[in-house]
Amino acid sequence: MSVKKILLLVGDFVEDYEAMVPFQMLLMAGHEVHSVCPGKKAGETVATAVHDFEGHQTYSEKPGHNFMITTTFDDIKAADYDALVIPGGRAPEYLRLDPAVIACVRHFADADKPIAAICHGPQLLTAADVVKGKSCSAYPAVRPDIEGSGGTWCEPNETFSSACVDGKLVTAPAWPAHPEWMRKFLEVLGTTIEP
Incomplete structure (x- = not known):
């Protein structure tokens, strides 16, 4: 397996599970994961x-945990990363107002690098104008953003346990x-985990 360098983009009031669980799962799979937040070191x-x-x-x-930032946002170069993960929660709503965040998201889309986004995370994709012509899932309240940006809504199953590629x-x-x-996401990354 080739180790990928993955950027996890978070902000205050990111959804707890959607930041912590992917961070830990990707580390467990052997990848290098850097968590970043604009304005934080x-x-x-x-x-x-x-x-x-x-x-x-x-x-x-409800209040969650404090989630550690491992890398200073101002020091990163998106070109140094192989993939991007965007958790949901309330963070994407205000992070989409930051031009540096939008430029970062566009880099991954323009370079055709793997991107994983969940819940309200696709708000950053729509703000970066990178969902046109793409099928995309999200929390249902984000559906108007996806469709208004030219994306195709990928309907989640009734238990919200489905994913769209x-x-x-x-x-x-x-x-x-x-x-x-x-x-x-691991399949898109080319990661195989042996039983």
């Missing part, structure tokens, strides 16, 4: 939020999709 943390599905009209939100773009609706989302 290596060693600092972001606050996370836990989103749950408890029968309300939308998800509930279009070329090197792997998207999913929420953290219940982690097994399928990460399995498909």
